[in-house]
Amino acid sequence: MSWVAGAEDSPYGIHHLPYGVFSTPDDPAPRLGVRIADRVLDLRKVVSGSTCSDCPTCSALASDTLNPFMALGREAWSKVRGNITDALTDSDLAGVISPLLTPIADARMHLPFTPGDYVDFYSSEHHATNLGAMFRPNEPALLPNWKHLPVGYHGRAGTIVPSGTPIVRPRGQLRTGDGRTVFGPSARFDIETEVGFVVGVPSRLGTTVSADAFTEHVFGVVLVNDWSARDIQTWEYRPLGPFLAKSFATSIGTWVTPLDALAAARVPAPAQDPEVLPYLTESDRYAYDLELSVSWNGMEVSRPRFADMYWTPAQQLAHMTVNGASLRTGDFYASGTVSGPGKDQRGSFLEVTWAGAEPVKLPDGSTRTFLEDGDAVTISATAPGPRGTMLGLGEVTGTIAPALD
Structure with missing residues (x-):
């Protein structure tokens, strides 16, 4: 005590x-x-x-x-x-x-650390399935590679901002319903509820880091909101994936929880089928039992579970270095949107409102499909601690500011 x-x-x-x-x-x-x-x-x-x-x-x-x-x-x-x-x-x-x-x-x-490189993964099977059904309705929801490797992309480390920083609505190219290409502010502005991992110990260029070396390199955990402009994303993401739809801002919590504090929160990770390649095999395969909460203008709209993630942070670390890419102190990687099987466990508003078809009613009586100027979003999380205690990860919050003229 x-x-x-x-x-x-x-x-x-x-x-x-x-x-x-x-x-x-x-x-x-x-x-x-x-x-x-x-x-x-x-x-x-x-x-x-x-x-x-x-x-x-x-x-x-x-x-x-x-x-x-x-x-x-x-x-x-x-x-x-x-x-x-x-x-x-x-x-x-x-x-x-x-x-x-x-x-x-x-x-x-x-900002608690100086970011190095930033990698964002795509590791929730439920989230990937939901987005695949929306974005590619006439194709399989999961692409052939999804269960063989942790899909990820490089983000922009310079736009990682601390919780509380106002988020300016992004502008970009948009595709209209009648097939025209226009430029303007995103109208389908969204969140992504994620968990981030901060690298402490670097590695040498040309070497790899095994999944079992995860705790030797990663210092701690923060909550993440990887803001997303879905209308910009829909137009630009093929063939190379997201770019301007996500690079404008990523909010992180200002308190970094050491991995040692989460020892009691370890739980078995979901079984994987098909069997992964040897470099992604973990001798002790575990996830973290984090219960996340997403509030939209003060009303809780979702409670995703991080333990449901198909790919673990240890596998993500192994995959991002298997080609010999080096780690630097301050490198940061995020889990990708955390979503579960239930409607109340969806980690993005694209999923919560099912692409706008199921609006959310807020306490003031207004409805939302995507973020409007002035809206505030807060992501928080709890985890079990030792001897029946509970710890709370530092929340991440952001308020939407109008697009710049």
């Missing part, structure tokens, strides 16, 4: 301890912090009085981004997590540590 008030029953209790980058009005310099209940432990202040302030770990914790710390690897991650846990549970240290805690209400959150 932690001596911090409110930590015992908090989704940000001692069993969680996510990392973020924050600043305050009286100290606007961004710095690393760890969340405990409704407080942020200022790691720069923690290490400022250390006798080893020049050692790699202390220097990394004094940074304004997680990248230097993530690059140190699993041994350092575990040691620091253990030290922070000790400091927040030893009541004899309360007098020393308490002044280093900032109320979360006073913290301004920033």
Whole structure:
């Protein structure tokens, strides 16, 4: 148990301890912090009085981004997590540590890491089947390669933004019902409910990373909203897939949950048929039992389960490096839309409204098929923790701003 008030029953209790980058009005310099209940432990202040302030770990914790710390690897991650846990549970240290805690209400959150490359996958069988039925109604919903490899594409790392950043409605080429090509703002503006994974330890160009090395390279998890312009996507996606329909913005949560905090959330991953190739085989095949929630202007419209994903994050990591592509600290990859078999488990509004045929009625009486200017979307998630506890991943939220003229 932690001596911090409110930590015992908090989704940000001692069993969680996510990392973020924050600043305050009286100290606007961004710095690393760890969340405990409704407080942020200022790691720069923690290490400022250390006798080893020049050692790699202390220097990394004094940074304004997680990248230097993530690059140190699993041994350092575990040691620091253990030290922070000790400091927040030893009541004899309360007098020393308490002044280093900032109320979360006073913290301004920033992008927690500096992104390297960004890969977005397409790993939910339910989502892929739904979109295939809509986009290719006269063809098989799943393309022949889908169950043989984790389909993915390169995104734009420069447009990854922290939760709370306004999202400007994108503009692009659109195809009209009468077959004309026009330019204008997207009218079928959508979300994609995803889970993202942040790489800490890099790999060398020309080498591969096995699925079983997942926990040695990946530092932690964030929630993701990969905003999508479906009308732009429909016109541009053949033959090479999405481009401008997704590259304008991807929102991520500002708290990175370490993989160690999700140890109790491991569950068996879905069986795969046909058998995958050897490089995608996992000696311990597991998923994470994350219960996601999607709210549209304050009303919950979906509850997808991440455990239903056909391809695991370990397989995604193995696939994105099997050709010898290197990993860099800060590389980021997302799961693709998380959708389940039920109507209440669909992770995009394209699916929730079935391409606009089944509008959603909001609490104010208005209806929606896709996002309108001023709409706000929040994605949150919970996961089981040790000894019957529950942790909550840092939510990701965004509000739609009008298209630029």
